[in-house]
Amino acid sequence: MGPELNSERERKCIFCSIIEGGKPRNFITETDKSIAIVSLEGTPLVLPKRHVNELNISECIEDMIDVYRLANRLVPVVKELYQVTSVNLLENRGADAGQEIDHFHMHILPRRKKDKLMILRVSRMTDEEREKIALSFRDLLLSCNG
Numbered sequence: 019m020g021p022e023l024n025s026e027r028e029r030k031c032i033f034c035s036i037i038e039g040g041k042p043r044n045f046i047t048e049t050d051k052s053i054a055i056v057s058l059e060g061t062p063l064v065l066p067k068r069h070v071n072e073l074n075i076s077e078c079i080e081d082m083i084d085v086y087r088l089a090n091r092l093v094p095v096v097k098e099l100y101q102v103t104s105v106n107l108l109e110n111r112g113a114d115a116g117q118e119i120d121h122f123h124m125h126i127l128p129r130r131k132k133d134k135l136m137i138l139r140v141s142r143m144t145d146e147e148r149e150k151i152a153l154s155f156r157d158l159l160l161s162c163n164g
């Protein structure tokens with residue numbers, strides 16, 4: 019894979035275009051390197067602002083550390099919003115594992131005992147629903163983190 023192919027992939031990346039477009043409606047929070055948004059399922063996604071895929075992931079450890087730091091800040095918020103005591107921090111790598119977008123991203127999934135990851139099967143939310151959830155996340159983030 020040459021650099022031309024990588025930039026071609028970045029141009030087509032939905033996450034890169036969301037980040038380039040400024041704060042999306044489903045924006046939760048950000049750092050210099052990472053951003054958290056509400057997924058189509060209504061749960062947080064944390065991703066590096068620069069395009070990190072399976073090919074360049076080993077060169078992007080700093081970005082991944084920052085994603086984990088931001089995800090850790092969101093864990094108490096997810097627990098509060100969904101009234102759960104447990105979460106999965108989940109990365110899908112490869113289509114067969116459920117990865118739909120080739121840009122590294124971390125799911126924070128609220129879990130209940132024996133739920134069999136039911137949260138992944140709920141119907142996809144509208145933009146308005148995701149915007150409302152993003153607002154709840156932002157409010158709770160303020161109260162959970164100081």
Ligand SMILES: [Zn+2]
Binds near residue numbers: 031033034120121
């Ligand atoms: Zn991207």
